[in-house]
Amino acid sequence: MLVTRQLSSRELVDYYLARIEKYNPVLNAYVTVVGELAREKANSIDNAGITTSSPLLTGIPVAIKDSFLTHHIRTTAGSNVLRRYTGQYDSTVVRRLKEAGAIILGKTNLDEFSLGFTTETSIFGPSLNPWDINHLPGGSSGGSAAAVGSGLAPAAIGSEHYDSIRQPAAWCGVVGLKPTYGVVSRYGVIAMASSLECPGPIARSVKDAGIVLRQICGKDNRDANTVSSDNIKPFKGNKSEIKVGIPVRKVLADVDPEVMANFTKAVDVLKEMGLTIKVVELPSVERTSSIFEILYRVEVSSNLARYDGIRYGQETPEGKDVEEIYLESREKFGPLLKYQMMTDLRAVSSADFQMIYDEALKLRTYIKNNFDAIFKKVDVIASPTSPCLPYRKGFFSGGKYHGTEITDRYKPYVDLTAQLPALCGFPGISVPCGFSSGLPVGIQFFGPLFSENTLLEVASAYERETPWHKKLPENLS
Amino acid sequence: MKEIVNADFDIDHIKHIAKVYKLRLSQEDKVHLVAQLSKTKEYLRSFKKLHKRTSSLLPTYHVCGLYNSYRVDIVASSMDLSDVFLNAKNTKDGCFTIPGLFKEKVNE
Numbered sequence: 001m002l003v004t005r006q007l008s009s010r011e012l013v014d015y016y017l018a019r020i021e022k023y024n025p026v027l028n029a030y031v032t033v034v035g036e037l038a039r040e041k042a043n044s045i046d047n048a049g050i051t052t053s054s055p056l057l058t059g060i061p062v063a064i065k066d067s068f069l070t071h072h073i074r075t076t077a078g079s080n081v082l083r084r085y086t087g088q089y090d091s092t093v094v095r096r097l098k099e100a101g102a103i104i105l106g107k108t109n110l111d112e113f114s115l116g117f118t119t120e121t122s123i124f125g126p127s128l129n130p131w132d133i134n135h136l137p138g139g140s141s142g143g144s145a146a147a148v149g150s151g152l153a154p155a156a157i158g159s160e161h162y163d164s165i166r167q168p169a170a171w172c173g174v175v176g177l178k179p180t181y182g183v184v185s186r187y188g189v190i191a192m193a194s195s196l197e198c199p200g201p202i203a204r205s206v207k208d209a210g211i212v213l214r215q216i217c218g219k220d221n222r223d224a225n226t227v228s229s230d231n232i233k234p235f236k237g238n239k240s241e242i243k244v245g246i247p248v249r250k251v252l253a254d255v256d257p258e259v260m261a262n263f264t265k266a267v268d269v270l271k272e273m274g275l276t277i278k279v280v281e282l283p284s285v286e287r288t289s290s291i292f293e294i295l296y297r298v299e300v301s302s303n304l305a306r307y308d309g310i311r312y313g314q315e316t317p318e319g320k321d322v323e324e325i326y327l328e329s330r331e332k333f334g335p336l337l338k339y340q341m342m343t344d345l346r347a348v349s350s351a352d353f354q355m356i357y358d359e360a361l362k363l364r365t366y367i368k369n370n371f372d373a374i375f376k377k378v379d380v381i382a383s384p385t386s387p388c389l390p391y392r393k394g395f396f397s398g399g400k401y402h403g404t405e406i407t408d409r410y411k412p413y414v415d416l417t418a419q420l421p422a423l424c425g426f427p428g429i430s431v432p433c434g435f436s437s438g439l440p441v442g443i444q445f446f447g448p449l450f451s452e453n454t455l456l457e458v459a460s461a462y463e464r465e466t467p468w469h470k471k472l473p474e475n476l477s
Numbered sequence: 478m479k480e481i482v483n484a485d486f487d488i489d490h491i492k493h494i495a496k497v498y499k500l501r502l503s504q505e506d507k508v509h510l511v512a513q514l515s516k517t518k519e520y521l522r523s524f525k526k527l528h529k530r531t532s533s534l535l536p537t538y539h540v541c542g543l544y545n546s547y548r549v550d551i552v553a554s555s556m557d558l559s560d561v562f563l564n565a566k567n568t569k570d571g572c573f574t575i576p577g578l579f580k581e582k583v584n585e
Contacts, residue, residue, distance in 0.1 A: 365534040424540055
């Protein structure tokens with residue numbers, strides 16, 4: 001429509017800005033909106049004209065998680081530590097989106113420094129679920145998922161260490177795609193756990209998510225961990241030959257019955273599509289979170305060490321010495337971040353920690369070997385993205401989480417279906433697979449390294465057979 | 478690892494970590510964190526149990542198998558100084574300024 005001029009980029013931007021103005025005060029999906037910048041950019045695109053040879057996202061508005069640096073736009077990571085920080089350059093993801101012609105609408109809410117899964121740890125307060133504002137959108141990329149789910153952006157950028165794109169996408173009824181580690185550059189993403197960080201798209205459809213991924217992926221000289229997009233394996237063969245693994249019943253026992261009912265129906269659809277379903281045993285590692293926590297905490301603590309109050313937008317009070325500035329600046333970290341640093345065993349004994357770290361990395365090899373064996377039998381593994389429906393507001397308050405019997409099931413399940421694959425760098429995608437009590441449910445597919453095209457094919461085929469992605473929250477239409 | 482697994486964490490450990498990470502903690506926080514740190518120690522015990530499964534394995538340092546991957550050494554223009562100092566409240570002559578690290582007065 002933009003190419004045929006049935007719609008101008010300015011009209012599209014105005015449409016989303018009007019919705020943001022109307023609904024964001026309630027949903028709190030955006031923490032910064034750059035309306036004037038977006039309109040200026042849209043005008044300039046319209047004046048230049050959009051043709052079939054224009055970059056693929058020319059004139060399309062997008063939202064960006066507020067942990068991605070944006071040149072001359074406030075970038076806070078949802079933290080008091082960076083409340084006044086303005087991006088000094090564009091992250092590679094943002095630069096590539098701009099080069100593809102996309103227009104930034106604003107920055108979306110997240111858990112402080114991406115640590116959390118509700119957005120309730122953000123200094124801006126929680127975003128709310130577009131399907132029911134008494135519930136949360138998930139996190140850490142909850143603002144991005146809420147923005148797309150409520151029609152305040154056609155697509156958004158999120159990032160995840162293990163399920164921070166897919167879980168909020170599932171809770172908001174949209175598509176979330178976590179690429180293979182290294183496929184999308186982390187340059188300019190406010191760092192937490194560097195060996196796990198994966199930026200990726202959140203969109204209304206699998207096709208849109210694939211289009212955005214293709215614009216942001218690929219080797220980046222500014223991130224030595226990136227790989228060429230040529231590594232992404234092409235999808236070959238017939239969809240009906242795809243084998244889908246389903247975790248053994250023991251793993252799914254932690255899933256809420258309402259979620260499980262939707263997942264079971266989704267598996268039936270996959271069978272009807274002609275896909276082969278096989279039950280698979282996920283790697284059995286006692287207390288899997290121990291590996292994750294060891295690797296995660298040391299990386300988080302290292303990355304947070306740079307916030308010393310000198311370079312990142314804090315006042316330097318008169319008469320204070322450097323040590324006091326450090327202490328006062330770092331006092332602004334939220335309780336969960338302080339906890340991560342204070343339980344980092346490296347600070348107790350760095351020599352011993354090297355052995356612990358190596359042991360964790362060996363366990364990573366053990367898990368990877370297990371998955372390699374599973375992926376000889378199946379092409380992808382499907383499971384409920386989240387074992388439960390979106391949490392109610394107030395899950396995190398007073399500096400801690402308030403779990404219930406149901407919500408406490410979340411962690412062991414996610415350890416197996418999200419943390420372990422993430423430790424291996426595997427890609428995954430969540431697509432809507434139904435509703436329960438008026439709230440969305442998602443199914444995720446994850447596969448071996450660089451299997452994005454297979455995942456997109458499977459998810460897209462499933463999406464075509466089901467109506468869930470077409471639904472919009474009635475109160476926001 | 479033996480040393481940490483067998484360590485009994487106390488307030489002094491917490492004070493030490495707080496100093497490393499430059500965090501100011503209340504006495505209540507410190508007491509709470511002693512218990513939390515001890516819980517973390519349990520992770521290490523679970524590692525020991527798994528040692529049999531991992532003793533013959535090599536660590537996975539990078540999931541895609543990248544090895545000695547460095548940033549490409551190419552000449553590029555530097556960030557504009559106005560951007561470098563965009564967030565710094567106190568600057569002088571192209572430098573960040575901070576309070577003096579040493580207390581002595583300079584004899585002029």
